[in-house]
Structures are given as structure tokens and as C-alpha cells.
Amino acid sequence: MNTLPAIELCGVTKTFGSVIANKDVNLDVRHGEILAILGENGSGKTTLMNMISGIYYPDEGKIFIDGEEVVIKSPKDAFAHGIGMIHQHFKLVDLFTATENIILGIKDEKYNLKQAAESVKALCDRYGFELDPKKKIYEMAVSEKQTVEIIKVLYRGAEILILDEPTAVLTPQETRKLFDVLRKMRDDGKSIIIITHKLHEVLAISDRVAILRKGEHVATVDTATTSEAELTELMVGKKVSLNIDRTEPRDATPRLFVEGLNCLGHDGVKVLDNVSFTALGGEILGIAGIAGSGQRELLEAIAGLQHIESGTITYRSPEDGEDTDLRDKTPLEIRELGVRLSFVPEDRLGMGLVGDMDIVDNMMLRSYSYGKSFFLDRDPPKHLAEDIIAHLEVVTPSAATPVRRLSGGNVQKVLVGREISSAPTVLMAAYPVRGLDINSSYLIYNLLNAQKEKGVAVIFVGEDLDVLLELCDRILVIGSGRVTGIVDARTSTKEEIGLLMTKGGSDDGE
Amino acid sequence: MANKSATAEKKQREPLFHIVKRDGLRPWEPYAIRAVAILLALIVSSLLTLILTGKNPFLLFSAMFEGSFGSFRRFLSMLSDLAILLCISLAVTPAFKMRFWNIGAEGQVLAGGLATAACMILMKGWPIAVMIPLMLIVAVVAGALWAILPAVCKAFWGTNETLFTLMMNYVAIQLVRYFVTVWENPKGSGHIGVIRNGQLPAIAGYSEIIPILVVATAVALMYVYLKYSKHGYEIEVVGQSENTARYIGINVKHVIIRTMLVSGAICGLAGFLLVSGTDHTISPDTAGGDGFTAIMVSWLAKFNPLYMALTAFLIVFLSRGGGEIATTMRLNSSFPEILTGIILFFIIGCEFFIHYSVRLRHKKAAPAEVAADADSEEKEDRE
Known part of the structure; x- marks a missing residue:
């Protein structure tokens, strides 16, 4: 067994304009281990993984695979180095079968569906996937599609697998099955990186946890010796009480x-x-x-x-x-x-708010039509906006900032604040x-x-x-x-x- | 192994450049970028002029300037061109802001113009004080009708407005062509001469002044309409996100139809100003492509009516200047168009640099790999 880390990041930095997505990240993943990357939204987990899988190119820093420095500037390079990423959003052709999707885009191999189907079957048996290689994607449940994505990566010979929030679309039972498969792959010597923000899953599946906060790698801890509270503290940077104060309903x-x-x-x-x-x-x-x-x-x-x-x-x-x-x-x-009736829809910027409008104009979405005047009255929404910014601690340069420029949490505060304001x-x-x-x-x-x-x-x-x-x-x-x-x-x-x-x-x- | 090192050799370089989104530009920076773009455009077109024609580029530019500012007459005529283009740009703007691609302004203007011409020809002997309001109404209604048809079909049956408005242009052009043969004057000439009846009055001897004033007022009104009225707000919400509009209970169909009504009506007004105010005749070329140029004016100004005055000026200035240098410097008439193309290319292209910056690869890339590969050609990368 190789003692060098499967992949090692040294001082990796990536900025987008003035935003620092990752700063001087040093991280390694060993052979035959499951590393969980934990961090809040916007902490740079996905950016970091995108750099490993060739979607972004780091501004600074080096990436080593098995001790050798590599340059990954496209997903193709990443595949050549045995890195495969399973994205949150599946990229499959609905009308094709599982096998067809798996071999899609592989150039240096003869197109032989039958043989491919056999290799797919072999992969399934080896790791305990349940998949019918002849089933078409549109007939599949979400978890099956995910299986296809994983096998697609394995089929290309990936030794390092990156899974971006793989459990978001799964039931608890399916999650357990996925974890069994991941463990088998680990025991087979593969390196697995799993991005998640669900603490109990981190504890259940990983061997080590790397925690990112505001783009920086704050710590890597052994899962066996850590606790939910410690992870949260590392992730947030301060102690947080994780209790929701549930009162008994009164005269419901x-x-x-x-x-x-x-x-x-x-x-x-x-x-x-x-x-x-x-x-x-x-x-x-x-x-x-x-x-x-x-x-x-x-x-x-x-x-x-x-x-x-x-x-x-x-x-x-x-x-x-x-x-x-x-x-x-x-x-x-x-x-x-x-x-x-107030409604905070799932699609915040596509339905609840208008991204390019500022906070004030978004405040009056519900109320702009009141009154007979042909013109808008921007005074009440302005007060409401200032109110919400003050009370819900919305971080924004001003009430005239387009909501698209706010972070996810602040966008949601604006939306929920408006919906609650109408009593x-x-x-x-x-x-x-x-x-x-x-x-x-x-x-x-x-x-x-x-x-x-x-x-x-x-x-x-x-x-x-x-x-x-x-x-x-x-x-x-x-x-x-x-x-x-x-x-x-x-x-x-x-x-x-x-x-x-x-x-x-x-x-x-x- | 040999194979592997060959591929490694190819991959050891960073990409040549990155495109990075800019954030938080200082307010003056976009203007500085645009100024640099114009400067570059002038330099490139000067060089091209020297190489291709051997003429002094400074003479060329001064001739270009003459085209718009050479005399009061020219200046006024430039303003009048500007007014018509701006009027049509104002017309398409609310539709565009709503993401309704109204590329039928040409036809809507012609519909308004044709209605105006019909009044001028048929209402012989009517007092001008009655005719003008009547013509205005008829023209506005005609323009609005031309626009509302695609709007209704889009609102209720989801038809493609781009194709529909485009087709309506050809209908309008053919209609005008037909009526030109009906009303041709003198007979057999194939066009309608100057119609004396029902012309907008001239102020101080200049017929251009009324259209200019009308459009100046329209700019202010449109600015207020889009920014401060409930209608303007609805247009923006529908344009940005139809889902949001549904979510807050805006009647999307209603807004689409109402906005296209406004759009078509202003096109009708432009047709009226063209036929009764400046041209005093009608032909299939009356709109002269302004219905399409207006789209560019509106986009370049990011749908802000005040900026549109600037972008429309730029386009009118370039086209008049181009005509001027073609005649005075005796150049092939396509040459000024090449210059116009270069200048527009730089001005539109610089918008990319306002939003993104390009960073070149830094030199210190991948020294370790280079060192490992002794036979590599990339030794200069090592530091």
C-alpha cells in the first residue's frame, strides 16, 4: 500500500474578484480513506473540489498526486489523474441506458455496449451497487441516477472520488446503502472525499474530517475522537447551542x-x-x-x-x-x-424576490399596488427595508443593494422578513x-x-x-x-x- | 511510462489566461474603460485609414465632425435624425425591459406613418388644427394595433414574439408598397411626392423643431414611467422573473399586452413625426432601418432613456459623419462603414472588460514538474 497521500494540496488559493474563496489551503487525502469536507455554505468547499476536478484553476498553490506535482486545468486532466467528481446535479442523458451514459465520451476504446455492460455489472458486484445496466435514465429513481454517476466515474478508473452533497436527494435508507458502498470502495483502496454539511453523516461515514471556514482550512480531525459539538464549533468559529426551543402549541x-x-x-x-x-x-x-x-x-x-x-x-x-x-x-x-397568507418559496431569487432589484424594491413586491396613485410610493418599503436590515441583522452595504449581491443567508432574511411583516x-x-x-x-x-x-x-x-x-x-x-x-x-x-x-x-x- | 511523461509535458502549463469577474469597480472606472475603448477605436481606425487610403486620419475625423456640426442646418438635421431614432428606441425599451423581443418597430413605425399619410392625402381642405390631433391619434392607434397582435398571441397562446413582430414588418412594408402605387404622384413615378397638406408647422422656418421637442418630452416621460410608475415596476418584475410576477399576483398577460400597446403607440408617434414632420411623404424605406438600429440604441444604454440620448447620438453621429467623409474625401462608401464598425466594436466590446478582467498566467508556474522533466523545452519557466 502506498504511504504517500493520494492527493495533497499545498497552499491553494483562489479568489474571485475581491472575494477570497480559498486561502492557503493545505490538505491531504490518504489512500483508502474517506475524508469528509465540512463547512458552511460559502466556506469554499465546492470551489476547492472544483479545483481538484479541473473546473477552476488555482491562483496559487500546488496539487500533488501520489507525491508528484500535477497541473489540472480541465476535467479531462483530472480524469487522467484518476480524479472523478460526482456533482450534486446529475449530468446524464435521459433517453440513454445506464451503460450508454457510462461509456459516453470515452474515446480511446471501441464502442462495445455488451462488453461495457459486463464491466458495469462487474463493478456493481464488486462494490455492492444495485443497478440494471439496461435501464434508461428517465425510468430511474434519483438514487439510481446517482449510482450511474458513481459508476461512470469508477469506469473511467478513478482512484479519487469526490462526492458533492450526495445525500441531499436520498432517504435515510438510501443514504445508509450509499455509505455501505462507499465503505467497500474505501476498503478497496480508493480515496473518497465527501462534501456535506450534515454533521451526523460526517460522523457516520468518514475517517477524518477537514473543516473549512471562510475559505480557510481550520483543522483536520479524526472522526473517531471528535463530537458534533466540536465540529460545529470548528465550523462556525464559536460555540453554538444547537437546541430549538419548541413550545407546546397553545389553543391550536x-x-x-x-x-x-x-x-x-x-x-x-x-x-x-x-x-x-x-x-x-x-x-x-x-x-x-x-x-x-x-x-x-x-x-x-x-x-x-x-x-x-x-x-x-x-x-x-x-x-x-x-x-x-x-x-x-x-x-x-x-x-x-x-x-x-405568506409564502417563502423554495426558489428565493427566482420567485420570492427579484435578484436585480434592490432591497427596497423587493420589499414592495407584495404591496406596490396598494392605493390609487399611478406612481409608486417608495417610502413605506424603504422603512420596512431598514427595519428588516436592523432587526434581522442583514449584512448589506445599503438598502439600495441588489439582493443578488447578498449572501444566501441574507437573501433569505430579506425574504422571510418581508413575508412576516404582513402579519x-x-x-x-x-x-x-x-x-x-x-x-x-x-x-x-x-x-x-x-x-x-x-x-x-x-x-x-x-x-x-x-x-x-x-x-x-x-x-x-x-x-x-x-x-x-x-x-x-x-x-x-x-x-x-x-x-x-x-x-x-x-x-x-x- | 514514456506515454505518460508525454502527456505530462503537455499539461504542465497553466492556462494562458484566466477570465475573472470584476467586483466592486469604483464608480468612475467604467467610464475610464469606455474612454480607453474610444481612444483605441480612434487609433485603430486611424491606422487603418492610413494604410488603406493614405489619407490623413485627422482630416478624416474633422470631416466626420463636419457631418453633424458643420453648420446650423446640419446640426438641426442631425438632431432631427437623432429625435426619430431616439423616439423608436424609447418605444422598444419598455418591451425589451419586459424581455419581450419586439423587433417589429420598423413595421409599427410604418403603420403609424401610413396612417398619417392616408390622413394627409385623404383629408384635403381640412383645417390643420383639426388634422394634426386626428393624425396623431390615428397614427398612434395604427402603431399600437401593429404591436398588439403579437402581444395578444404571445400572452394567450405563447407564440414566439420575435418571429411574429418580425413578420409584421414585412406586412407593413408590403402595405406601404401597395398604397404607394395607389397614391403615386405624379402618376407613373412609382413614389409619392411631397404631400403639401397636413404638414406639422415649422417654427422659425425649421420644420425639425417640433419633432425634436416632442421626442425630448417623450424621453423625460418614459424615464419617469419606467422608474417611478407602478406600470414600470410591473414591467421590471415580469421581465426579471415571470415566476415572481405570478407569485405576487401580477397579471402577466395584462402587463404584456399593455406594455406592447405603449411600445406600438410610441412607434406610431415616430411614424407620425416622420411623415407629417420631417419627410412629408411615405415610402417603404421611411423607417430606414431605424426600427432595428433602435434595438442597439436601447441595449447599449441598458434601457435607460437618458443614456439612450447618448447612444442614439453616437450612432447618428457616426452615420452622418460616414456619409460626409465618403463625399468630401471621395472614398468608397463602404470605407466609412468599416470605421463605424470598428468604433462600435470597441464601444460594445469594452462592456466585457467592465464586467470581467483578464489575467495572464503567472511565470512561476509548475517549476517542480519542469525540473523533473529535463528534456522539456520549458526551462525558462524555472526561477
Whole structure:
């Protein structure tokens, strides 16, 4: 076994304009180990990996592979050195089979599908993947597509594999399977780098953890001797309490009734199938599910953005108990009915905000049309913007800065701040902490909790089951557009929810 | 192994240059970059002039200047050209800001112009005080109609507005061609001569003044409309992100149609100013490609009506100057177009350098690998 590190970075620095993405990073990965790269969003994890895989070129510093200095200036070079990266977003041809995708673009080899399929099969058997080489990509579940991506890299002879947030799209069960495979690859002598920000996964899979903070490599620790608290502290730079203060719901009353909701997607496929639930004022209702199981459509249907095939959505006013039918109403009509429904969509800059507009103009998205004047009144939004900047500690040069220039956490503070400012009675938030650093995430959780205590019906779509279990009162699990269960967050477990998440797809035959 | 070292040899160099996004330029820096671009453009075109024609480039540039500022008459005529181009640029701007690619300004202007010409020819003997408002209305409506058809189809059936507006140009051109044969004067000449009836009055003997004033007012109004009105805000939201517009309940269809109505109406106004104000006749060439040039004017000014006055001036200045040097210096008429092309290339090209900077490879790259490969040619890289 080779004692030299499989890959070693020396003083690697990369800047984008005035932004330092990576500063003087020294890092090594040994043969036959799994190294987790941990860091908050914007700490430079992905930039660093992109330099190893040839997408960016470092401004300074050297990269050694097996002790020899190399220059990697394109993904092709990276492959030549046995480095393969599995990106978060899959790059596969939908109409091709697994094998066709795997051999796509390999030039120095005869096109022999049968032989290729056999090698693919051999790779699968060796590491314990489950994959049908003849299956077409569009027929595959997300986890299968990921398998294809991994085999694609292995097939090209990669010795160093980089996985960028591989578990983001997987259920807990699939994650466990992936980890088994990764361990087998490690035992086979491969070096694996896994980028993640989920602490418990880091602890479960890695041998060592390298922590990045603000572009700098702060430490590498042995996983066996560290703890969640220590990792967090290294990552954030100070002690953080990781507790969400969950209060018991007080006089929770029904606020929103959804009955037998059916919706079709763009291609005519059912995206919501007979969804029924009731959201209570004064509680946080979590929605869990594999990405793309209908969460977005559900919230958009309630917000009046998604056409509804059948079913009803009824809002009960907390003031007079009167019921209002929200079905087939546009967002404007919903507002005119006096229903104070706020919605923090998943796509912050593409839907919730306009990236090129400044904070002030984004503040008036909801309110610009009030009043009869032909002209805009920029005074109230200006005050609101200043208010939010002060209270939610938005880091921005000024209220006149385009929101696109803000960091992810600050963008989200602006959006959530605006949505809360209208004193909602229903607040829906889709993945509100995605891409946020720990401090911003907890700020958002606290804001949601504060709304709950005010009696707002909060609907929270999340991806991190640990957070859902800690923050919510009840959790609705959605699988393939169906409600597969509604559980009490105080007594349920991750395993239970994980099982429910996959249930919707499996009983298609009914 | 030999194979491997061969590939290693090829790879040991850093890329020749990196393109790096600029961030946080100081406010004056973009202007400095543009000034350098113009300077470079002048140097390159001077050199080219010397090499290709042997003429003194300074004489050439002064002749170019003469084209716009040689006399009061020329100056006014330049302003009048500028006014029409600017008017059409104003017209396409709200549509462009909404990301509705209205490349049918040419046709919309012709529709307005044709309507104006029809009034001038058919309303013989009407008092001018009645005719002018009437012509204005008819022209504006005609322009708006020409624009609203593609807008409605886009809003309701998602048709491609680029193709649709483009096709509408040809319809308008053919219509004008048809009416030119109907109204030709004198008979058999194949064109409509000067129409005496219904001309915009001249101020102090200059017919250009009213169109110039009208367009100057329009610039201010459009600036306010886009920046301070609710409509302008909606246009921006729809243009930036249709999803956001839906999310906050803007009626996107409504905004598309309303904005194209404004766009077409201003094109109609331009047609009116052209036919009743400056040309006093109509032909299929009345718009003279300004409907397309306006797109460039609008983009170059980043859809800001005030900057558009500058970019429109630049284009009019170059085209008039080009015509001037072609006649006075007796140059082939394509030569001034080459110069115009060079100048525009530099001015548009410098926008790239405002957003990005190019950094050359640094010399200290990869010395270790070079040292290891003794037979490499790259020894000078070692330090």
C-alpha cells in the first residue's frame, strides 16, 4: 500500500474578484480513506473540489498526486489523474441506458455496449451497487441516477472520488446503502472525499474530517475522537447551542383545510394525489418527503399558483371563524379576500424576490399596488427595508443593494422578513434554511417559532429530518404526491418517517 | 511510462489566461474603460485609414465632425435624425425591459406613418388644427394595433414574439408598397411626392423643431414611467422573473399586452413625426432601418432613456459623419462603414472588460514538474 497521500494540496488559493474563496489551503487525502469536507455554505468547499476536478484553476498553490506535482486545468486532466467528481446535479442523458451514459465520451476504446455492460455489472458486484445496466435514465429513481454517476466515474478508473452533497436527494435508507458502498470502495483502496454539511453523516461515514471556514482550512480531525459539538464549533468559529426551543402549541385551532387535492404537473402526470390535511393555527406542521414528491406543488396550490384538478382548500379566519374558499384564486384575489397568507418559496431569487432589484424594491413586491396613485410610493418599503436590515441583522452595504449581491443567508432574511411583516395568519416556508449557515438557520427557526407562538399556522417543508423532528409539532410525510402519514414530531423517529417517505411510490400498483 | 511523461509535458502549463469577474469597480472606472475603448477605436481606425487610403486620419475625423456640426442646418438635421431614432428606441425599451423581443418597430413605425399619410392625402381642405390631433391619434392607434397582435398571441397562446413582430414588418412594408402605387404622384413615378397638406408647422422656418421637442418630452416621460410608475415596476418584475410576477399576483398577460400597446403607440408617434414632420411623404424605406438600429440604441444604454440620448447620438453621429467623409474625401462608401464598425466594436466590446478582467498566467508556474522533466523545452519557466 502506498504511504504517500493520494492527493495533497499545498497552499491553494483562489479568489474571485475581491472575494477570497480559498486561502492557503493545505490538505491531504490518504489512500483508502474517506475524508469528509465540512463547512458552511460559502466556506469554499465546492470551489476547492472544483479545483481538484479541473473546473477552476488555482491562483496559487500546488496539487500533488501520489507525491508528484500535477497541473489540472480541465476535467479531462483530472480524469487522467484518476480524479472523478460526482456533482450534486446529475449530468446524464435521459433517453440513454445506464451503460450508454457510462461509456459516453470515452474515446480511446471501441464502442462495445455488451462488453461495457459486463464491466458495469462487474463493478456493481464488486462494490455492492444495485443497478440494471439496461435501464434508461428517465425510468430511474434519483438514487439510481446517482449510482450511474458513481459508476461512470469508477469506469473511467478513478482512484479519487469526490462526492458533492450526495445525500441531499436520498432517504435515510438510501443514504445508509450509499455509505455501505462507499465503505467497500474505501476498503478497496480508493480515496473518497465527501462534501456535506450534515454533521451526523460526517460522523457516520468518514475517517477524518477537514473543516473549512471562510475559505480557510481550520483543522483536520479524526472522526473517531471528535463530537458534533466540536465540529460545529470548528465550523462556525464559536460555540453554538444547537437546541430549538419548541413550545407546546397553545389553543391550536384549525386554520387551513385541504381536502382531496389533486394536481397535474406540466407533463400531465399526477403530482398531488388526493392530499388531505388540516393546518392548525399555533403549531408548526412539517412536511417531509424526498425532494420532488409534490411538496412544491402542494404549497403552490395553496398559494394560488398551481392549477387544481379537484379538491378544496378552505381557510378559516381566526377573527370571526368564517370559512373562505381559496381554490382557483390568484394570489392577488387571496389577498383581496383578506386572507393573510405568506409564502417563502423554495426558489428565493427566482420567485420570492427579484435578484436585480434592490432591497427596497423587493420589499414592495407584495404591496406596490396598494392605493390609487399611478406612481409608486417608495417610502413605506424603504422603512420596512431598514427595519428588516436592523432587526434581522442583514449584512448589506445599503438598502439600495441588489439582493443578488447578498449572501444566501441574507437573501433569505430579506425574504422571510418581508413575508412576516404582513402579519400573516398562515405562513408557508419551503426549505427556508437550505444553503444557510448555522447561525442564519437558527435565526430562521426562531422566527418560525415566534410566528407559531403568535398563533400563526406555520407550514414548514424541510429536508433535514433531525430538524423537522426538533422544530415541528406534527409532520406530514409525502411520497409521490400522496400523504403517506401524519406523525407526532415529539414521539416519531427518523426511521419511521424514512419508511413513510418511500411508501407512496411502492404501492403504485393498488 | 514514456506515454505518460508525454502527456505530462503537455499539461504542465497553466492556462494562458484566466477570465475573472470584476467586483466592486469604483464608480468612475467604467467610464475610464469606455474612454480607453474610444481612444483605441480612434487609433485603430486611424491606422487603418492610413494604410488603406493614405489619407490623413485627422482630416478624416474633422470631416466626420463636419457631418453633424458643420453648420446650423446640419446640426438641426442631425438632431432631427437623432429625435426619430431616439423616439423608436424609447418605444422598444419598455418591451425589451419586459424581455419581450419586439423587433417589429420598423413595421409599427410604418403603420403609424401610413396612417398619417392616408390622413394627409385623404383629408384635403381640412383645417390643420383639426388634422394634426386626428393624425396623431390615428397614427398612434395604427402603431399600437401593429404591436398588439403579437402581444395578444404571445400572452394567450405563447407564440414566439420575435418571429411574429418580425413578420409584421414585412406586412407593413408590403402595405406601404401597395398604397404607394395607389397614391403615386405624379402618376407613373412609382413614389409619392411631397404631400403639401397636413404638414406639422415649422417654427422659425425649421420644420425639425417640433419633432425634436416632442421626442425630448417623450424621453423625460418614459424615464419617469419606467422608474417611478407602478406600470414600470410591473414591467421590471415580469421581465426579471415571470415566476415572481405570478407569485405576487401580477397579471402577466395584462402587463404584456399593455406594455406592447405603449411600445406600438410610441412607434406610431415616430411614424407620425416622420411623415407629417420631417419627410412629408411615405415610402417603404421611411423607417430606414431605424426600427432595428433602435434595438442597439436601447441595449447599449441598458434601457435607460437618458443614456439612450447618448447612444442614439453616437450612432447618428457616426452615420452622418460616414456619409460626409465618403463625399468630401471621395472614398468608397463602404470605407466609412468599416470605421463605424470598428468604433462600435470597441464601444460594445469594452462592456466585457467592465464586467470581467483578464489575467495572464503567472511565470512561476509548475517549476517542480519542469525540473523533473529535463528534456522539456520549458526551462525558462524555472526561477
